[in-house]
Amino acid sequence: MDTTIAIRGLTKRYGATLAVDDLTFSIAGGRVTGFVGPNGAGKSTTMRLILGLAAADTGVALVGGEPYVDKRFPLREVGALLDATAIHPGRRARDHLLWLGQSNDIPRSRVDEVLELVGLSAVGARRAGGFSLGMTQRLGLAAALLGDPPILMLDEPVNGLDPEGIVWIRGLLRSLAAEGRTVLVTSHLMSELQGTADHLVVIGRGRLVADASVDCLLASASNATVDVRTPDVTALMSLVANTGASVVSTDRDAVTVSGLTTERIAELASGHRIRLYELTLRRPTLEDVYLELTRDVLDHEAGRQDRT
Secondary structure, X not given: OOOOEEEXXXXXXXXXXXXXXXXXXXXXXXXXXXXXXXXXXXHHHHHHHHOOOOOOOEEEEEEOOEOHHHOOOHHHOEEEEOOOOOOOXXXXXXXXXXXXXXXXXXOOHHHHHHXXXXXXXXXXXXXXXXXXXXXXXXXXXXXXXXOOOOEEEEEOOOOOOOHHHHHHHHHHHHHHHHOOOEEEEEOOXXXXXXXXXXXXXXXXXXXXXEEEEHHHHHHHOOXXXXXXXOOOHHHHHHHHHHOOOEEEEEEOOEEEEEOOOHHHHHHHHHHOOOOOOEEEEEOOOHHHHHHHHOOOOOOOOOOOOOOO
């Protein structure tokens, strides 16, 4: 079965606003792919185009080899969570899932399975209007998982979850990908994606900025630094500066060095009898890499249609 999400030359305008601009990329199965970008980058618009909730001006979006709107039982092929709060507040959680299941010929037994999976078995008879944001988010996840789909598209799935819930969903996403499913996730929390995502697609102003594995993105970063604590700050700064590396004082007994390894700093200090109390390598985080990639594509125009 084809579980690829394929975007080819996708373009969408809202009036004078170009929300998605000739966007092309593919999402493969068996991994968690983070879909990220600044506010107004076009992420939500792209997801709506993939799911047929908006029509592209040009280009195509294929899910499992065909447009989403052509699927006879879409919930059994694609599970989507775009807005967990989009549920009638007076509807009971179990009834909401039963209604969705009936529309896609999904067995009733699956409803109890997903309620248990997301930790809502005890509140299935409660009305959604009385749910906390975290519980509402879990119900949205239950709906996305209802058809046991091979493709999942989740917009900010950790929104509203407590720390325990975030750890839980991190494990869930990893396990779903390990089963060979395609998992596409948007998030503003780069720290969460660094611990969850295998691959990253970055867009800005509707255009593709990066499409690479998380490991490759981190390896390509060149801004690793070394934090050094020493009582001989002045001497160390002079010594490091003479090598051509960058050194900045951060405290009365601390500096940050760029351009030298911890080993080289230790060798220099030892050769000049400079005492060192601490040497700590600070590798770039995914957030550092993301900020560098999107530095030139930030867009805070108030008129943007897409705000995620």
